[in-house]
Amino acid sequence: ELYTALVELEELLETEAVLMTELEGYIAAQEEKLRVLKRHYSEYAKEHDEASQDVQAYLSNPINAYLLVKRLTTDWKSVESQMVKDVGEGFIENITNYRSVLKFPTDEDLNGAAVALMRLQDTYKLDTASVARGELNGIQYSTELSAGDCFELGRQSYNNGDFYHTVLWMQEALQRYEEEYNKTTTKSDILEYLAFSTYMQGNVRTALKLTDELLQIVPTHQRALGNRDYYLKDLESRDDRKKGEDGYGSLPADDAKVVMEKKPKTDDLPERELYEMLCRNEVTVPVDIQSQLKCRYTDLGSPFLKLARVKEEEAYLKPRIVIFHDIIYDPEIETIKRLAQPRFRRATVQNSETGELEVAHYRISKSAWLSDEDHKHIHSVNRRVEDLTGLTMETAEQLQVVNYGIGGHYEPHYDFARKEEHNAFKKLGTGNRIATVLFYMSDVPQGGGTVFPSIKVALWPKKGSAAFWYNLYKNGEGDFKTRHAACPVLAGSKWVSNKWIHEVGQEFRRPCALTND
Numbered sequence: 001e002l003y004t005a006l007v008e009l010e011e012l013l014e015t016e017a018v019l020m021t022e023l024e025g026y027i028a029a030q031e032e033k034l035r036v037l038k039r040h041y042s043e044y045a046k047e048h049d050e051a052s053q054d055v056q057a058y059l060s061n062p063i064n065a066y067l068l069v070k071r072l073t074t075d076w077k078s079v080e081s082q083m084v085k086d087v088g089e090g091f092i093e094n095i096t097n098y099r100s101v102l103k104f105p106t107d108e109d110l111n112g113a114a115v116a117l118m119r120l121q122d123t124y125k126l127d128t129a130s131v132a133r134g135e136l137n138g139i140q141y142s143t144e145l146s147a148g149d150c151f152e153l154g155r156q157s158y159n160n161g162d163f164y165h166t167v168l169w170m171q172e173a174l175q176r177y178e179e180e181y182n183k184t185t186t187k188s189d190i191l192e193y194l195a196f197s198t199y200m201q202g203n204v205r206t207a208l209k210l211t212d213e214l215l216q217i218v219p220t221h222q223r224a225l226g227n228r229d230y231y232l233k234d235l236e237s238r239d240d241r242k243k244g245e246d247g248y249g250s251l252p253a254d255d256a257k258v259v260m261e262k263k264p265k266t267d268d269l270p271e272r273e274l275y276e277m278l279c280r281n282e283v284t285v286p287v288d289i290q291s292q293l294k295c296r297y298t299d300l301g302s303p304f305l306k307l308a309r310v311k312e313e314e315a316y317l318k319p320r321i322v323i324f325h326d327i328i329y330d331p332e333i334e335t336i337k338r339l340a341q342p343r344f345r346r347a348t349v350q351n352s353e354t355g356e357l358e359v360a361h362y363r364i365s366k367s368a369w370l371s372d373e374d375h376k377h378i379h380s381v382n383r384r385v386e387d388l389t390g391l392t393m394e395t396a397e398q399l400q401v402v403n404y405g406i407g408g409h410y411e412p413h414y415d416f417a418r419k420e421e422h423n424a425f426k427k428l429g430t431g432n433r434i435a436t437v438l439f440y441m442s443d444v445p446q447g448g449g450t451v452f453p454s455i456k457v458a459l460w461p462k463k464g465s466a467a468f469w470y471n472l473y474k475n476g477e478g479d480f481k482t483r484h485a486a487c488p489v490l491a492g493s494k495w496v497s498n499k500w501i502h503e504v505g506q507e508f509r510r511p512c513a514l515t516n517d
């Protein structure tokens, strides 16, 4: 699939350019065909008119008689062959050939891109009308969506069983439909989806009202008729139940407070809330902690860095999370992006029960792995990580390069493996992931932060900087406060590289301890 990385979507513009050229050619051929037919027609019209004025006089001329017969035999054959001529064939053939060389998105991409929009809408609390106007957080990004576009977004949500977003987008479609001069969809289609999803959201009365509206437009609509009966029965049975319960016999006035509660997500509610608030930059590190944070030029105790000190900024102290500024250079970034691009695969996660690598809705990006041998720039970057951290790269993983597409994200996770988990590191014999270095290789205009919910830290990508933290305590236990996430990218293309450093080989560089600290 293509929607999971922005670089791959860029290639779709090339596909679009080729398709436009083909379509233009097809239109020209079709116009030529019509031009020829029109010419034939006007010849017929001219002769026919003349003949009609005086049929006998016209036909008494043997040449005219001959020409009339000719017009309706050989001439007409050529008209017919012109009419049946399929000017599209060649173009369709071209397009079919392009399918194997150009990138084409699939239905999965369409769905993924729609789901990503819904994710952005939820995480960043974007209201449907603004998104439909092409506006994200008050910034105008694109052209407006038509009623048909909104309808299609609603339909995608519907197919995913997401009635909450179906209702939002069908309502928007309806509003836009009413204001549209050139209609891009039909009101009955919108009403059908809207009514049923409203019902699924628990609002029977509104569903009934919408279905009645639909039946006014299409009185014989079979599904609507069936649904209407069903909704009425449902209301009746609710009425009965209500009577039995409290004896009042009144229905809950669900119309008054349009019920549109989101599906309850009880599994991760508090962290989820905090995560999304951090992504929206609504939470900051408490002042008493913030006031202790420092920035410095430092050699970090490395002889090599004595003459090339680095800019270190503390983002948090326990656990210690630091940002190194201007630590990876533009030419290196360019090399990394160039080498990674052809190797990109959908990023996977490890199933903690089976140990298998699999794709997951909670990690949406493309990634590739680069090693020292791939380019001298990769070697330099790895060497720099060794200088910055004082840790050996002997047991580290290769450099992982990641690009996030529309709404791309990675929900809260630990970089280290938990004891009970099945994990590939056990087999490798390199120990757990002791530390993470995360290079930011692009700026991100909106969204795309790296956030740590349990300590309320948000790091914002800045091209050329890197974050560093230890995932494990000195006694090898995982530090659960390092749980972190990559917020959905709201605007722009986010590029990062991870260097995951392992335990084995660090014995004299970061000696073990008996307790956490």
Ligand SMILES: O=C(O)CCC(=O)C(=O)O
Pocket (backbone or CB within 6 Å): 410, 415, 438, 448, 449, 450, 484, 485, 486, 487, 496, 498
């Ligand atoms: O992209 C980010 O900001 C964080 C990525 C991350 O946490 C990971 O890849 O493990």
Ligand SMILES: [Fe+2]
Pocket (backbone or CB within 6 Å): 413, 414, 415, 484
């Ligand atoms: Fe991570």
